[in-house]
Amino acid sequence: xxxxxxxxxxxxxxxxxxxxxxxxxxxxxxxxxxxxxxxxxxxxxxxxxxxxxxxxxxxxxxxxxxxxxxxxxxxxxxxxxxxxxxxxxxxxxxxxxxxxxxxxxxxxxxxxxxxxxxxxxxxxxxxxxxxxxxxxxxxxxxxxxxxxxxxxxxxxxxxxxxxxxxxxxxxxxxxxxxxxxxxxxxxxxxxxxxxxxxxxxxxxxxxxxxxxxxxxxxxxxxxxxxxxxxxxxxxxxxxxxxxxxxxxxxxxxxxxxxxxxxxxxxxxxxxxxxxxxxxxxxxxxxxxxxxxxxxxxxxxxxxxxxxxxxxxxxxxxxxxxxxxxxxxxxxxxxxxxxxxxxxxxxxxxxxxxxxxxxxxxxxxxxxxxxxxxxxxxxxxxxxxxxxxxxxxxxxxxxxxxxxxxxxxxxxxxxxxxxxx
Numbered sequence: 001x002x003x004x005x006x007x008x009x010x011x012x013x014x015x016x017x018x019x020x021x022x023x024x025x026x027x028x029x030x031x032x033x034x035x036x037x038x039x040x041x042x043x044x045x046x047x048x049x050x051x052x053x054x055x056x057x058x059x060x061x062x063x064x065x066x067x068x069x070x071x072x073x074x075x076x077x078x079x080x081x082x083x084x085x086x087x088x089x090x091x092x093x094x095x096x097x098x099x100x101x102x103x104x105x106x107x108x109x110x111x112x113x114x115x116x117x118x119x120x121x122x123x124x125x126x127x128x129x130x131x132x133x134x135x136x137x138x139x140x141x142x143x144x145x146x147x148x149x150x151x152x153x154x155x156x157x158x159x160x161x162x163x164x165x166x167x168x169x170x171x172x173x174x175x176x177x178x179x180x181x182x183x184x185x186x187x188x189x190x191x192x193x194x195x196x197x198x199x200x201x202x203x204x205x206x207x208x209x210x211x212x213x214x215x216x217x218x219x220x221x222x223x224x225x226x227x228x229x230x231x232x233x234x235x236x237x238x239x240x241x242x243x244x245x246x247x248x249x250x251x252x253x254x255x256x257x258x259x260x261x262x263x264x265x266x267x268x269x270x271x272x273x274x275x276x277x278x279x280x281x282x283x284x285x286x287x288x289x290x291x292x293x294x295x296x297x298x299x300x301x302x303x304x305x306x307x308x309x310x311x312x313x314x315x316x317x318x319x320x321x322x323x324x325x326x327x328x329x330x331x332x333x334x335x336x337x338x339x340x341x342x343x344x345x346x347x348x349x350x351x352x353x354x355x356x357x358x359x360x361x362x363x364x365x366x367x368x369x370x371x372x373x374x375x376x377x378x379x380x381x382x383x384x385x386x387x388x389x390x391x392x393x394x395x396x397x398x399x400x401x402x403x404x405x406x407x408x409x410x411x412x413x414x415x416x417x418x419x420x
Contacts, residue, residue: 005340008347009329010034011063012306014283016316020046022057029319030061033326036312036350037067037150042079045070045146051083052147052365065354067312068362070146072139073153075169084142085378088135088385089169090155094182096388097129098173131385132172132182136189136197138378143195144363145371150196152245152283154183156233158206166211176232183233187240194360199237200245201285203267204230208249212291216260217249226254235276242357243281244272246310248291260292263301268309281353283312288321299328306343311350 003011010033017026017038038058045051059066070079075089088096136154143151156179157163159171172182183199190197201212203226208217221230234244246268248260256264262284272278284305285291292301302313302325315322333340366374 003344003347003351005330005333005343007034007063008344009326009333011036011347011351012310012312012329012343013322013326014039014067014069014312014314015322016041017044017054017058018317020044020050020054022054025319026058027061029323030058033322034061034063035066035322036063036354037069038062039067039069039071039152039314039316040079040148041071041316042082045079045083047083048145048147048365048371055147056362063351063354065351065358067150067354068148069150069152070143070148071153072143072151073155073170074135074139077153077170080142080146083146085375086382087139087142087378088382090135090153090172090182090186091159091169092385092389093131093135094129094172094178096385097131097182098178099388100131129181129185131388132185133189133192134381136186137193138189138381140190140193140195141374142378144193145366145374147362147365148195149358149363150198150243151190152198152200152243153190154186154197154199155201156183156199156237157201157204158230160206162207162209163205166208167205171206176229176236179233180236183237184240187237191240194363196242196357198243198245198283199234199241201247201249202234202244202272203247203251203261205247205249206230212248212285212289214290216291216295217247218258219249219251220253221251222253226251231271231276234272234278238276238278238280241278241280242353243283244278245283245285245314246272247285248289248295260295262287262292262310263296263304263308265308273309281311281350282309284310284314286314286316287325288316288318298324301325302328303332303339306346307339311346 013033013035014037015035017040040051044054055068059068071077072080073090074087078087139151139153155170157167157171158179159167159174172179187197205217207219207221210217246262248262250258250260252258256266261267268282272282287298287301298321305313306329313325315325329343333343
């Protein structure tokens with residue numbers, strides 16, 4: 001059946017909800033808008049049974065093969081921390097993997113021993129970290145019992161000094177290679193469990209000093225720096241990423257000038273689609289953030305983002321903003337035949353990709369015993385990561401064990417750092 005303008009406009013929205021149950025108002029606007037799916041936050045999640053019920057009711061009003069999204073990166077961004085268990089951050093896991101790799105690689109390989117200086121081969125082979133893959137698998141196993149099919153992770157920004165206070169422990173490493181090594185295995189872990197991931201925040205917030213929730217970060221990086229550093233993870237992993245999230249930062253030294261990336265055809269169409277060759281779904285960061293709303297009204301932002309190449313607009317809380325964006329897309333489609341055609345084509349292509357991503361259906365619930373076993377596995381993984389950071393002996397004495405000694409446990413809170 002041919003998609004009409006109203007269906008198309010709604011199906012390009014990913015929306016948030018108020019609480020742990022749908023209100024009458026939410027049922028009314030969900031039925032009207034029929035969005036592409038929903039994203040839940042800690043305010044929406046009490047336990048697995050309640051969350052599954054909320055998702056089931058909300059997505060019954062959504063487009064077919066709808067998104068059931070949550071932010072679980074580990075560390076400070078973990079919407080399931082209270083309902084399940086804390087999860088180590090990407091930075092902690094990646095650093096533990098690098099420490100383990102450095103211990104294993106201290107002893108020279110046969111090829112290195114044959115050289116006088118013992119230098120490694122300069123032709124870099126991507127690192128396959130079992131810890132990063134297990135991180136992805138555990139996060140996938142964590143979100144599925146709650147009914148989610150998508151986690152908005154991994155973060156693919158560089159952990160540069162400029163963004164340290166803003167990003168905290170969310171970024172896996174300071175170099176493109178470190179980020180790629182972690183993200184490749186993390187995404188493989190998600191995929192092995194049938195959970196969709198999302199690389200973020202394109203084209204890179206590593207050099208940003210301002211939180212996008214508050215205003216538009218201004219990042220002074222030139223194309224040579226961005227292409228050879230910030231964009232490397234997207235270039236290397238473009239065929240592994242089901243979704244890419246675009247940020248609200250501006251890059252005044254680039255052709256986009258002061259325009260936020262989330263409404264820039266240069267970043268989404270020229271760079272991401274044409275130069276990098278990305279073919280997956282492009283998702284906006286939350287359109288309620290100050291990074292975009294202090295730059296332009298939601299109506300203008302919604303239209304500009306879709307026109308620039310965005311596939312999905314994420315609006316995480318306000319029904320007023322959701323409805324204003326929805327009506328703005330329809331109004332522009334009624335005014336412009338070209339925009340109407342674009343909107344419908346974008347909606348139909350995104351629907352095809354959703355059907356492919358979510359062909360496996362809704363994840364199954366766990367029994368109480370299975371849920372507790374999962375919780376225990378996550379806690380043990382946290383202990384492994386903590387041991388890798390805190391339990392290294394002086395000197396090189398071999399690779400440490402991958403299991404904590406019997407009886408030795410570490411408090412959950414010690415794995416978490418304050419939110420930046």
